[in-house]
Amino acid sequence: MHPALYVSQTGLSAQDTKLSTISNNLANVGTVGYKRDDAVFQDLLYQIKRDPGALSSQDSQLPSGLQLGTGVRVVGTVKEFSQGSMQVTERPLDMAISGRGMFQIALPDGSTAYTRDGRFQINSDGQVVTANGHALEPAITIPEGMNEITIGEDGVITGTVAGDPALQNLGQIDLADFINPQGLKAIGNNLFRETEASGNPIVGTPGLDGIGAVSQGMLETSNVDVVTELVNMITTQRAYEMNSKVVSTADQMLQFISQNV
Template sequence: MSVTSAMYTGISGLAANGEAMSVIGNNISNVNTTGFKSGRMLFSDVLSSTISGGSQIGRGVQIQAVQNDFSQGSFESTQSSTDLAIQGDSFFVVQNSNGRYYTRAGAFNFDKDKVLVNPDGYQVQGYGIIPGTGQSNGVLGAINLTSFASTPPKQTANVKMVVNLDSTQTTPALPWDPTNPVATSNFSTSLSVYDSLGNAHTATAYFRKTAANAWDWHVIIPDATAGTPGSVTTPINGTLAFSSTGALTAQTPTAGTAQNITFANGSTVPQPVLFDLGVGATTQYASASIVSSQTQDGYYQGTLTKVTIDDKGYVNGVYSNGQLQKLYQVALAKFSSNDGLSKSGGSLFEETLASGQPMLSNAATPGVGKILSNSLEQSNVDMAAQFVKMITTQRGYSANSKTITTADEMLQEVLGLKR
């Protein structure tokens, strides 16, 4: 009876090592699978039989568990901004009609409907953005660019300039004349301002020295309606006062006083614009007049030209008018136990009772991880380690086969006793 038991013990070893070879083969076959997590076979002994005297005899081996190794894989740089990798132990969230899944494979792209999907068409989940704040709205859903193909224009509300006005200049011989501004000023600079329809209008600021440490400034916008601020007939006029060290100490009208500009093209009227000439920044030094900086906050209507994704998972739209707008934030999921996740094929995982429910958040949350764009996480399979395991598993399989053949020879010896 004991010899027969030895044969069954050997069979258990063959079965277990055969399954272990399947795990190793699966690891090696997925050495180039994006986001793949390798597995390992864990063995345990079978409950032993007790014989006389309280001694125990083993009954072979059994498969205890196949564990997944969720260690970080290395990163591969790619040319696609929608290729994403996670630095950390979180997962991307994807969904189709069958349900929600989790993955480390971030080879995503926008489909024909402008929805971010994985290669099998599962929709990548993210959060919408609250307009004006740029913060996540906490509502999970597909990342769909359909509503973001263009961005509306914005009318100019603020114009800021920082210049140096040459202190060696003298007052022009002719008094200020808006119909001949170049000849009656010392220096000028121009920039475009935008109305509510996105039309660009050229605004030119003229600077005229009136006395030591004193200048006038005038703004003319030829497109402005006659008789309204900024027009040739009614320029925007003000003064600048400098200290003896060349610093601008005051401007009138003040930077907080809006100039109500009117355009006769159907745009919003009046259009209040604040002109900030740089008190504390603009200077009057004995060097050539020059513009250090000039900005305005309006822009024309723009179309979406490309999409970028930053390390906090924000999906940013880059528009033809130079604007960068947050559109979505990629969602990430963490689990209490990654080992409890169930593989679903296609580099996907499903939650189980053993994994616990997902804790959904984003890469802006501390401890969740960081998202890398233009990157893919490679398989974490160690080829050298797998080949070593393959050798030891093969040896184990061969050794167990010897147990069976030896037990068979022992039975043959027993049968030979009758001869």
């Protein structure tokens, strides 16, 4: 069979995967704290017919040789952890991180997950939790009757009780940072797990040692740019069509040979 058929097949598969990545980005354009994915391509092995620099005669060398590529593959997807836009909500338990860092979330199995989604609520026990009911770490409990909750840029939570102007310290929010956040494992529900690629979490106080500050009453929106994704989608569609055209052209060539030889 014509080798171009197999090469174009890898191109079709790669562009299909890229389109899936783009569609996931667009689907999550309204997801709080979402970080867009980008597909990474690499060319496949080459068939070396003539080595570059090989002797073409006793006194001359080949300047480039003859190297035939065998296609392309998707080797991974990269999370882009650029800052999303800030949306003002005025809700006291909504928090956004300005800079690096992630909130720590306690999972039911005892492990810790990480998120940029700062939309928190209070459960029946007064504990600060995510929309799925997972507790924020370190655990923060808001006593009954507490009002005027204030969260500082350093993560300190204070509040007052009706009739008592004295501030009460309710806890401290610590953030976790990673040497390689792209190495985190996305597990859904706006959560990530650490991996060997991400490195161990570096836990610290917001606003110190390179960790971002906490902004109360705000949420970080998705960093997906719709226009960029639409341009990428058009580019992917055209690349897919061109690879399809290669399949059609190779088929016509084979048809010509079979009918005329």
